[in-house]
Amino acid sequence: MTASQQGAPLTIGDLRGSAGRRRRELVIRTLFFLAAGTAVLISALIVLTLVGEAVIFITKVDLSSLLSGSWQPRAGNYDMPSIIAGTFVVAVIAMLVATPLGLGAAIFLAEYASPRVRRTIKPILEILAAIPSVVLGFFTLTVLSPRVIDVICPGPTPLFNMAGAGVAVGILITPLVASIAEDAMYAVPSSLREASFGLGARKRSTSLRIVFPAAVSGIVAALIVGFSRAIGETMIVALAAGGVGGAVFNLNPCLPGQTMTAAMTALAVGSDQAGGGIASASLFFVGLLLFAMTLTLNLVSERFVRRIRSAY
């Protein structure tokens, strides 16, 4: 500053400000960078912990017990197909519920609802999304399974069954699917709709043949994210799907089953975690498998989302 006052040419050094101010900037920038870096640290810790313990499990376990036909960790049976089958049965039922409900709600909100209706209904959907899953688990156990699933499933149906848990997971992920799909349809420019109306198309044809195909990447992403969430959902299945003491390979949704997530909580709640036995190492092996599945699904869905962003 003094230099400019004397009429000498202004240098970069004069504009930079004081050294103390620059030092403060650097310190703050570094702190913020470290905060962002915790995300990488957490990811690395997840992978290292899961892989480390999973390797211990694989080296210690009798490999034939991984295909022994039943999941009973206390008896040394770690049949992976049983819990993977349970996971997929529940997730597929959830998608059968969440796809029509979520996409129907999304089309209604994006194409049909007036701004006032949107403003009232969206917060209610957010409330549905905010219901803790342990609450939905209790609801499944006391209402959905005995009153709804018992009627749908043929013959006497056990209270603990995968169908009830699947329907409840479907209700849980419906708001998520609806909100991502609605965002995608909302992003479709209105000029496309106007062109369609100009040709005399009705609202239904415009929604289904113009907006829906234009937003299809985002809709696929919504379904993939929903599926990923359904696979990772824990408390509903832990409470309502049955299979607390173990499970056999089973694809019938009207019967009890065990999912990967529920197997993990059942083991953690029942076992004394202080002992680092082979059963507790199996937790991490299942966890690693679950982590790999959801990570893959999320990466794929991100691809689809990026496609719709680049299109409009």
Add this chain to the structure above:
Amino acid sequence: MAVTTGIRTSATSAAVQRALTGQSRPVGEWIFQGLLFLSLLVALGMLAWLLSDVFIRSMPVWEQRGVVSFVTSNLSSDPEKAGIAQGLFGSVMLMVIVIVLIIPIGVAAAIYLEEYATDNWLTRFLNTTVRNLAGVPAVVYGLLGLGVFVAVMRNFTNSPLNLLVGGLTLSLVVLPIVIITAAEALRSVPRSIREAGFGVGATKWEVVRSHVLPYAAPGIFTGIILTIARAIGETAPLLLVGAAVAGFGQAASAGVVDKILGPYTALPTTIFSWARLPQSEFRALTAAAIVVLLVVVLLINAIAIILRNRYERRW
């Protein structure tokens, strides 16, 4: 009308006229719109059914025990005496730990990603990492807590399954969500606001502190409040890091520090353990505990929605 009457009446023009001026909507349109509305109704109907069923189920507890007795009693295997005092205490302490940890780290990370980071491979990698962390199932964070926090804590205390570990684990679950929502709030502040600050010679941090953060604050806080509402109901990771699912005693003299470093439970884990009990008396207790949890969660959500509607700004 004018056009069609001008033309000599023929079968074609009559059909065209009907098509253009027809009052009735075709059946297909109605059915389609009805189905769309139905899908919304089913989702909302489930919500209404759940809320009313849980409330009705919980009535015996309020009538026979009263709110005070239920809220101030400890866990017990006797349904006449069981209450949620320990669960409430655990949940409140967990939320305090979560808030203290995630606000500074989450907001700082978001500021770095939105304000400081240039578009290079490192930034893209950080962004992808945060988004992927948000998609990791909560139960996996429980494993992380079990494998890292519990293992480290074992070196310092005899009860490694304590509130501190639970709070740390829950913080990891919600940290990515806080970063994402805070980054969105920062992104919605227009460039011109920042440029005004730079124009008068402010440094980056000065611009962020005095120009960007004040405008982004309502959005950031709404995000944090919604995240807290989610964290309160989170159950699975706590089960893995050892929140108690059975009753446990505490010395009457136990101070807050003893309680934080000792055995604990939280409201959702209390619900989980009661829901698994076969006695029918516990059904009403579970429903009552759920009512308390839902009141807390919905209240927090309502605050967030009101805050958002009040301070929402369109640039």
